[in-house]
Amino acid sequence: xxxxxxxxxxxxxxxxxxxxxxxxxxxxxxxxxxxxxxxxxxxxxxxxxxxxxxxxxxxxxxxxxxxxxxxxxxxxxxxxxxxxxxxxxxxxxxxxxxxxxxxxxxxxxxxxxxxxxxxxxxxxxxxxxxxxxxxxxxxxxxxxxxxxxxxxxxxxxxxxxxxxxxxxxxxxxxxxxxxxxxxxxxxxxxxxxxxxxxxxxxxxxxxxxxxxxxxxxxxxxxxxxxxxxxxxxxxxxxxxxxxxxxxxxxxxxxxx
Amino acid sequence: xxxxxxxxxxxxxxxxxxxxxxxxxxxxxxxxxxxxxxxxxxxxxxxxxxxxxxxxxxxxxxxxxxxxxxxxxxxxxxxxxxxxxxxxxxxxxxxxxxxxxxxxxxxxxxxxxxxxxxxxxxxxxxxx
Numbered sequence: 001x002x003x004x005x006x007x008x009x010x011x012x013x014x015x016x017x018x019x020x021x022x023x024x025x026x027x028x029x030x031x032x033x034x035x036x037x038x039x040x041x042x043x044x045x046x047x048x049x050x051x052x053x054x055x056x057x058x059x060x061x062x063x064x065x066x067x068x069x070x071x072x073x074x075x076x077x078x079x080x081x082x083x084x085x086x087x088x089x090x091x092x093x094x095x096x097x098x099x100x101x102x103x104x105x106x107x108x109x110x111x112x113x114x115x116x117x118x119x120x121x122x123x124x125x126x127x128x129x130x131x132x133x134x135x136x137x138x139x140x141x142x143x144x145x146x147x148x149x150x151x152x153x154x155x156x157x158x159x160x161x162x163x164x165x166x167x168x169x170x171x172x173x174x175x176x177x178x179x180x181x182x183x184x185x186x187x188x189x190x191x192x193x194x195x196x197x198x199x200x201x202x203x204x205x206x207x208x209x210x211x212x213x214x215x216x217x218x219x220x221x222x223x224x225x226x227x228x229x230x231x232x233x234x235x236x237x238x239x240x241x242x243x244x245x246x247x248x249x250x251x252x253x254x255x256x
Numbered sequence: 257x258x259x260x261x262x263x264x265x266x267x268x269x270x271x272x273x274x275x276x277x278x279x280x281x282x283x284x285x286x287x288x289x290x291x292x293x294x295x296x297x298x299x300x301x302x303x304x305x306x307x308x309x310x311x312x313x314x315x316x317x318x319x320x321x322x323x324x325x326x327x328x329x330x331x332x333x334x335x336x337x338x339x340x341x342x343x344x345x346x347x348x349x350x351x352x353x354x355x356x357x358x359x360x361x362x363x364x365x366x367x368x369x370x371x372x373x374x375x376x377x378x379x380x381x382x383x384x
Contacts, residue, residue: 031269038290040311044325142321149318243268 003122007188010181011122012066013084014191017179017229018113019059020085023075024237025106026052027244031093044142048103051135058128065124076248080238086228088171090237097150097160098167104143105172108208109201111136116197121189144208151212162214169217173198173224291340293319295327298335305337316340 003011029049036042060071068074088106093099114136117129150157176198185191202219209216227233261277263270290312296305308327313319319338328336347354 035269038312040313040322040326043329044322047325047329138321138324145317145321149314 003188003190007184007190008066010179010184010188011125011190012063012068013179013181014185015059015063015125017084017086019056019063019074020083021089021106021110021175022052022056022059024083024085024240025089025102026050026056027240028089028091028093029099029103032096032099037096045099045103048135048139048142051132051139055128055132055135058131062124062128072248073252076245077252080233080241081231083231083233083237083241084229085233085237086171086174086177087225087234088168088174090228090234090240091171092236094164095160097164100143100146100150101161101164101168102172103139104147104208105168105205106175107136107139107143108205109172109175109197111140112200112204113197116192116200120191125190147208147214148212151209151214158213161212165209165214166217170222171225173219173222174226174228176201177224177226177229179229290314291342293323293338294341294344295319295323296337296339297323297327297333298337299332301334305335310341313338 026049029045029052032042033046033049034042036045056075057071060068060074063074064070069077088102091098091102111133114129114133117125118133120126120129147161150161152158176194178194179185182193182195186193202216206216262274263277265271291314292310293313293316294310295308297308298305311319311322311326313322316338320336323336323338327333
């Protein structure tokens with residue numbers, strides 16, 4: 001491991017944040033399996049949800065290599081307050097417009113984050129991000145196509161997309177909640193930081209939303225939904241964790 | 257008959273939806289169905305594209321995106337084509353007989369030429 005000891009807590013925090021986001025959103029999106037709006041979209045959305053679980057697994061594996069428990073224990077064995085996911089991924093799936101907008105806003109940020117980490121000084125993390133760039137590119141192509149087409153559809157689709165964007169935006173800003181380790185991540189060359197990521201994300205989504213005929217709420221007029229990165233979650237996370245870990249808790253040592 | 261009871265399912269997602277036990281079943285307006293596209297995929301660069309199936313999509317862009325997950329999720333694929341099913345011209349079912357071929361046409365087929373003897377002779381002239 002090419003990382004000096006002083007930076008380990010900062011890097012672990014970053015990877016927990018990323019992995020928990022992938023796990024929780026992957027689980028949420030998989031709730032559409034079998035219930036999607038049409039068969040083809042159901043399959044595509046479920047497949048991308050599985051991709052997310054794969055990303056989570058790979059990231060937990062990096063943590064295991066840094067001395068944490070095995071990936072299953074990290075995913076299913078932690079309490080609500082130990083989870084570092086942002087509020088955006090915790091919300092119930094709602095109607096398809098909400099799930100689609102969340103998928104768009106999250107995956108755009110995720111793709112940029114992975115892109116920034118490709119040249120990270122922490123090789124184990126850089127390797128993981130390199131492996132999944134193709135998948136994330138597809139996720140953003142899929143999300144972008146839907147958002148642009150529904151934004152330019154009829155009145156109903158445009159109004160629904162605009163309303164759901166207004167609802168999602170403060171939650172999505174919570175993705176970039178500063179961690180307290182920002183300076184260490186930047187100075188170690190592991191990650192350029194949430195502020196840089198947010199700036200790149202705003203510029204990318206602004207461009208796409210313009211093509212979609214949708215307007216991004218004024219960033220100064222909304223309050224970002226912070227807290228998730230510090231273990232303070234919405235009312236929706238606990239029931240999700242209970243449901244997700246129900247079988248695991250019966251026998252954590254079971255071999256599958 | 258409509259009742260106020262909602263569906264209780266083993267799948268918690270279904271129970272959460274509070275769906276009526278006897279839903280109003282209105283048939284979907286025919287125009288709400290999307291058109292179909294035929295999907296062709298290429299396993300590796302240079303290969304022929306092969307027809308692998310069809311799918312519903314509102315337009316070609318979405319058809320390509322959805323085809324990627326329907327037909328290239330598990331198998332190797334480097335490229336996909338989609339074509340609107342309605343854009344494909346086909347021979348008539350009643351004209352199937354035009355493909356029937358008489359057995360006396362061997363002279364027109366590659367299998368009709370007896371060349372193996374000559375190939376073997378070329379490979380190993382001493383043997384023959």
